Amino acid sequence: MLTDELPLGWPTLADAMGEIDEMLNGSSDALILCAVENNDVIGWAGLLRAYCKVFELHPLVVRHDRQREGIATTLVNEIARAARKKGGLTLLAGADDEKPGGETSLANVNLYDDLPGKMAEFDPGAHQSAFFMKQGFRVVGVVPDANGIGKPGIQLAKRLYI
Numbered sequence: 219m220l221t222d223e224l225p226l227g228w229p230t231l232a233d234a235m236g237e238i239d240e241m242l243n244g245s246s247d248a249l250i251l252c253a254v255e256n257n258d259v260i261g262w263a264g265l266l267r268a269y270c271k272v273f274e275l276h277p278l279v280v281r282h283d284r285q286r287e288g289i290a291t292t293l294v295n296e297i298a299r300a301a302r303k304k305g306g307l308t309l310l311a312g313a314d315d316e317k318p319g320g321e322t323s324l325a326n327v328n329l330y331d332d333l334p335g336k337m338a339e340f341d342p343g344a345h346q347s348a349f350f351m352k353q354g355f356r357v358v359g360v361v362p363d364a365n366g367i368g369k370p371g372i373q374l375a376k377r378l379y380i
Contacts, residue, residue: 219262219279226316226365227277237277241266247273247304251296253280253289260284263293265300272375273301274310294353302378309376311355313347316365321345324370329362336360350374 220227220234228234241248241264253261261280268274275297280289301309315325323341340357342348347357355374364371 219259219281220277223279223282224277226314249297249300251293251300253293261289261293263290263297265297267304268310271305271307272310273297273304273306273308274312276312278311290349291353298376298378306378309355309378310358311350311374311376313345313350313372313374314365314369315345315347315372316369320368322347322370322372324360324372326368329360329370333360333362347372347374350376 220237221229221231228237238250241250244266247265247267249265251263251265252259259281261278261284263278264276266274266276275294278290278293278297280293298309315322320326321343322345323339323343324336327336329336337357337360342351347355351357351374353376355376357372358375359373361371361373363369
């Protein structure tokens, strides 16, 4: 699924297997949740500790033919619940705008010129960040040129307490 749905991040099976191995054998705080139907994994999400009270949702992937069925929403909600149980106050998600041509209002612009203003007027378009924003995440940071010139890394966060 990683190579099929997120080929820019995991272009080969070896890359994807390395990610899974790191999740399974890395930090004792790491967690993988899978959505399974008829013994087939149709989606999965990982949880990593980023700071003392902050966890990162990484990665999140749903099989292409099962997208837009609420599977990713369910995985995000369960990951958030697991992070709260581990004492988390914040859940982070990264959403790189790295496709050719860009997908958000932050792509292909000089982000070093008034980044706060550009963040305030952020338009996710059809980018994955729009999904995260619907789940209650907010843009909390941007790394200009993180994936090449004009290809920013977008950091989103969600409060886990009320």
